[in-house]
Amino acid sequence: MSRLLGVVLSAGLALSVSACGFRPLYATGTTPDGMETYFSQVFVEPIPGRQGVHLRNQLMDALTPEGTPGSAAYKLVVKLDDVKEGLAIQANTQITRYNYRLTAHYELRDTVSGEVLDKGLARAIAAYNVAPDSQFATQSAERDAQERAAREVGEDLRLRLGLYFEQRFGGKS
Numbered sequence: 087m088s089r090l091l092g093v094v095l096s097a098g099l100a101l102s103v104s105a106c107g108f109r110p111l112y113a114t115g116t117t118p119d120g121m122e123t124y125f126s127q128v129f130v131e132p133i134p135g136r137q138g139v140h141l142r143n144q145l146m147d148a149l150t151p152e153g154t155p156g157s158a159a160y161k162l163v164v165k166l167d168d169v170k171e172g173l174a175i176q177a178n179t180q181i182t183r184y185n186y187r188l189t190a191h192y193e194l195r196d197t198v199s200g201e202v203l204d205k206g207l208a209r210a211i212a213a214y215n216v217a218p219d220s221q222f223a224t225q226s227a228e229r230d231a232q233e234r235a236a237r238e239v240g241e242d243l244r245l246r247l248g249l250y251f252e253q254r255f256g257g258k259s
Contacts, residue, residue, distance in 0.1 A: 204250040
């Protein structure tokens with residue numbers, strides 16, 4: 087009897103949540119209804135450095151998969167700071183693990199007036215191990231950590247822009 091009651095309550099909860107307009111904030115791979123219209127009007131300014139190129143490409147794929155907008159209504163300006171800090175230090179002072187921290191300072195601007203519409207920070211930390219016997223393995227692990235951090239920052243920026251457009255326009259295109 088209690089199992090049947092649990093199933094009925096679970097079904098009722100699922101139906102009530104779906105009827106209230108609930109949308110998962112961290113859903114990946116999909117863009118909320120109406121956001122494509124706003125995202126497609128964002129031009130992502132070039133970001134200096136290897137990490138910047140990687141992040142910009144990711145943002146362009148997420149925001150404007152159809153290509154760079156001809157006449158964008160918004161301009162996204164991103165400045166990156168990155169820090170590599172030793173995390174695990176052996177008795178002989180050799181560092182065997184690092185944290186790579188990537189911070190993006192962003193501003194969403196109106197392209198006509200230049201007014202800053204939204205600004206903030208997006209951060210990510212990715213750890214990697216040092217292979218004392220292989221410089222190639224260490225460099226490969228570091229590069230992988232940098233790319234993971236850039237992906238996380240890019241996804242965070244997409245979510246922040248989506249929230250901004252949702253709050254400003256209510257998700258209606």
